[in-house]
Amino acid sequence: MAERLNILGVGIDCIDSEEALTQIENFIADGNPHQVVTANAEIIYQASRNEKMRNVINQAQMVTADGSGVVWASKQLGHPLRQRVTGIDLVNSICEQSARKGWKLYILGSAPGVAATAAVNIRQKFPGCNIVGTHHGYFNAKEEKQIVAELLQLQPDVLFVALGAPKQEYWIAEHMAQLQIPVSMGIGGSMDVLSGNVKRAPRWMQKMSLEWLYRLLIQPTRFKRVLALPKFMLAVKKQAKN
Numbered sequence: 622m623a624e625r626l627n628i629l630g631v632g633i634d635c636i637d638s639e640e641a642l643t644q645i646e647n648f649i650a651d652g653n654p655h656q657v658v659t660a661n662a663e664i665i666y667q668a669s670r671n672e673k674m675r676n677v678i679n680q681a682q683m684v685t686a687d688g689s690g691v692v693w694a695s696k697q698l699g700h701p702l703r704q705r706v707t708g709i710d711l712v713n714s715i716c717e718q719s720a721r722k723g724w725k726l727y728i729l730g731s732a733p734g735v736a737a738t739a740a741v742n743i744r745q746k747f748p749g750c751n752i753v754g755t756h757h758g759y760f761n762a763k764e765e766k767q768i769v770a771e772l773l774q775l776q777p778d779v780l781f782v783a784l785g786a787p788k789q790e791y792w793i794a795e796h797m798a799q800l801q802i803p804v805s806m807g808i809g810g811s812m813d814v815l816s817g818n819v820k821r822a823p824r825w826m827q828k829m830s831l832e833w834l835y836r837l838l839i840q841p842t843r844f845k846r847v848l849a850l851p852k853f854m855l856a857v858k859k860q861a862k863n
C-alpha cells in the first residue's frame with residue numbers, strides 16, 4: 622500500500638499517474654473488489670465536514686490527488702506530491718490499457734446517451750478498448766436491480782461510476798461486495814467531457830492550474846461549488862500550523 626498523506630482527515634495516496642495505473646493492474650490481477658477515489662479539493666473539503674463521506678473515502682483501496690489544489694495542499698503540509706492524478710487522466714489510461722490487455726470496462730452514470738456517446742468516442746480514440754456495457758445514471762430501484770444483474774453477468778474488470786461525488790462513492794461502497802468487480806472508480810463528470818458535451822479547459826489553462834476557472838466560466842452554476850476552494854485552502858493552512 623502506498624504511503625497516505627492526511628489532508629483534513631482524508632488519506633491521499635502519495636503516488637503518481639504511472640504508479641496509479643500499476644496499482645490498477647495489480648487490483649485486476651488480484652481479482653478482489655477495490656474502490657478507487659479521485660479526490661479533488663472540493664471533495665476533500667466536503668469529506669472533512671461529513672463523517673460518512675470521510676469514512677467511505679478512507680476505506681477505499683486507492684485515493685488519488687485529483688487536481689492542483691490537492692498538490693498545493695501536500696506542499697503546505699510538508700509532504701509534496703510529485704503530480705496530480707486526475708480522474709479523467711486515469712480514465713484515459715485505463716481505456717488505453719483495456720485496448721492492449723483486453724480489460725472489460727463498464728460505464729454507469731451521467732445523463733441518458735452520454736455514456737454511450739463517450740463509449741463510441743473512446744473506442745475511436747483507443748481502438749480495441751473493450752467497453753462491454755453502459756447505463757445512464759438516472760435509474761430507479763427496479764432499474765438498479767437490472768443494472769446489478771447485468772454487471773454480475775458481464776463481470777467487467779473495471780466499473781466507472783459517474784453519479785457525482787459523494788453519491789458515486791456511496792454507491793460503490795454499498796455494492797462492491799456483491800459485485801466483486803476488481804476496480805470500481807467514481808469518475809464524476811468525466812463522461813461529459815469524453816462524450817464531447819463538456820469541453821476540457823485549454824492546455825495552457827490546465828498548465829496554469831486554472832481548470833477550475835474554466836469550468837466556472839462555462840458552467841456559472843458551479844459558483845457555489847468553487848467557493849469550497851478558498852475554504853479548503855484556509856483549512857489546510859490551519860492544519861499546517863498545528
Ligand code: UDP
Binds near residue numbers: 783
Ligand atoms: N449524475 C448521474 N446521476 C445522478 C446525479 C448525477 O448520472 O443521480 C451524473 C451527471 O449527469 C454528471 C455526473 O453525474 O455526468 C456528475 O458530474 P459533476 O460535474 O457534478 O461531477 P464532478 O466531476 O464535479 O464530481
